[in-house]
Amino acid sequence: MTKHTVTITNRSNTKYEVDSRRPLLDALREQGVDLPYGCKYGGCITCAAKLTDGKVDQKRQVALNNRQLSFGYVILCVARAKSDLTLEIGVESHDKLYRNPFLDPLKQHELKPDIATSEEI
Numbered sequence: 001m002t003k004h005t006v007t008i009t010n011r012s013n014t015k016y017e018v019d020s021r022r023p024l025l026d027a028l029r030e031q032g033v034d035l036p037y038g039c040k041y042g043g044c045i046t047c048a049a050k051l052t053d054g055k056v057d058q059k060r061q062v063a064l065n066n067r068q069l070s071f072g073y074v075i076l077c078v079a080r081a082k083s084d085l086t087l088e089i090g091v092e093s094h095d096k097l098y099r100n101p102f103l104d105p106l107k108q109h110e111l112k113p114d115i116a117t118s119e120e121i
């Protein structure tokens, strides 16, 4: 079992120890961190947080497109820590998560990774 430290910058830099085999949402909620969530299988985006340092395994997420990934968003209900992490959590971390698709449509390379046609991110 590998443990990593998660620092939450928008909660007074509070630190938590997490098991690398467990989803971050579960590991943090069990320690009293109040986190929004919905589906818990990586599809609805409610639990998105912004990763500002470190690496996660979130291969099972299907909610984020390349634009959101490029801003560091991670899906906490499926993401596992692969290193020590620094996160911003909650709705205040969602400033770059959404945009109006009619005013500002996604470009090809910003689509979901499985349908994007260009390498540029």
Ligand code: FES
Residues within 6 Å of the ligand: 036, 037, 038, 039, 040, 041, 042, 043, 044, 045, 046, 047, 048, 063, 075, 076, 077, 078
């Ligand atoms: S709770 Fe739905 S994507 Fe995480």
